[in-house]
């Protein structure tokens with residue numbers, strides 16, 4: 413099984429900051445509190461889009477940052493929440509937290525959604541801090557920072573397109589040129605023993621998965637050559653690309669090759685001939701090829717589109733890839749027994765997430781105490797340090813988390829330096 417994998421960074425939007433404001437009343441220097449709350453930061457949300465087959469789009473954009481909420485305003489107005497950032501993923505995408513290796517989501521059905529990075533809540537404005545004892549507080553909170561993390565996306569892919577043809581017609585060469593796959597290529601027959609898969613992207617941004625297959629020869633359906641094993645692989649593909657060596661270099665007749673291969677596909681009888689087939693005339697860079705192609709077309713009788721290419725000189729590849737992508741868009745899947753079985757092992761979305769770490773104390777070489785930890789750092793970021801009352805509130809929050817006691821236990825005494833992120837203060841006992 414071939415796994416398409418990519419690591420990306422996601423960050424939910426920060427919440428908007430709360431506001432400190434007061435009502436203006438005639439003759440009253442300071443009216444009641446009137447600072448609104450900040451709006452909620454946006455989530456980064458994945459949603460399954462049926463039509464997507466690969467993770468190709470994530471190779472170009474690896475950072476997803478959702479918008480922050482609007483700040484709170486005066487006159488008690490709240491900031492607006494930000495619109496969620498919706499990112500489309502193909503069905504079958506498994507989302508893994510890169511730190512903990514936990515599965516965050518297993519997305520299988522069209523339209524299924526999962527939040528991969530939560531937006532922060534809005535900070536509260538000073539209206540919310542008013543109490544009978546402190547009716548006009550100068551306290552507001554900054555918005556909660558959005559969740560951020562690296563995640564790994566994994567997609568088990570099956571081939572959408574299978575390359576079939578006689579040995580040495582250039583199937584692996586073609587795959588190696590249109591994708592990042594590195595199949596073995598050589599002039600002897602049956603170079604390819606097991607199929608190689610690669611993700612192909614067309615110039616207009618569509619993508620699909622292509623497999624080369626071991627060469628077919630007469631009798632393959634009965635197990636001659638490497639027949640059996642590989643024919644099973646085409647069962648799953650939706651479009652067959654039939655590669656023909658037009659150079660006649662090996663002394664075979666291209667048209668006879670074409671007929672023989674189709675006969676084998678028919679004999680194998682897994683509805684293989686019901687799949688759309690795209691005929692590719694390869695090795696057009698060779699001297700005899702033009703002449704052979706002319707003859708081939710006459711023998712073919714039906715007016716069937718043929719794509720002349722050279723895998724070596726890369727001529728004709730663009731149109732071929734467009735034609736394949738077009739065909740895929742109009743071809744339904746061929747559900748076979750094996751695929752049904754795979755469906756049954758569908759997993760649910762995992763919801764359990766790691767516990768937020770409260771705080772940790774270490775000592776710097778200069779003797780200062782360094783405080784770290786997710787919960788603590790979040791409180792720090794949500795504190796508006798330009799307001800005395802907010803700073804005092806932060807000090808109270810640290811005390812209630814038990815940080816003062818913990819510092820004392822570590823030997824901190826009056827006047828020692830305590831550091832949180834880029835902020836320093838003196839320990840006061």
Ligand SMILES: Nc1nc2c(ncn2[C@@H]2O[C@H](COP(=O)(O)OP(=O)(O)OP(=O)(O)O)[C@@H](O)[C@H]2O)c(=O)[nH]1
Nearest residue numbers: 579580581582583584585598602603604627723724
């Ligand atoms: N001149 C020319 N040679 C080609 C072209 N494409 C492939 N070849 C050569 O044909 C030989 C066979 O290529 P492969 O890609 O290994 O063929 P294959 O169809 O995968 O063969 P098997 O895996 O054995 O079935 C190699 O020597 C390639 O260099 C082409 O467009 N022009």
Ligand SMILES: [Mg+2]
Nearest residue numbers: 583584603604
């Ligand atoms: Mg090969």
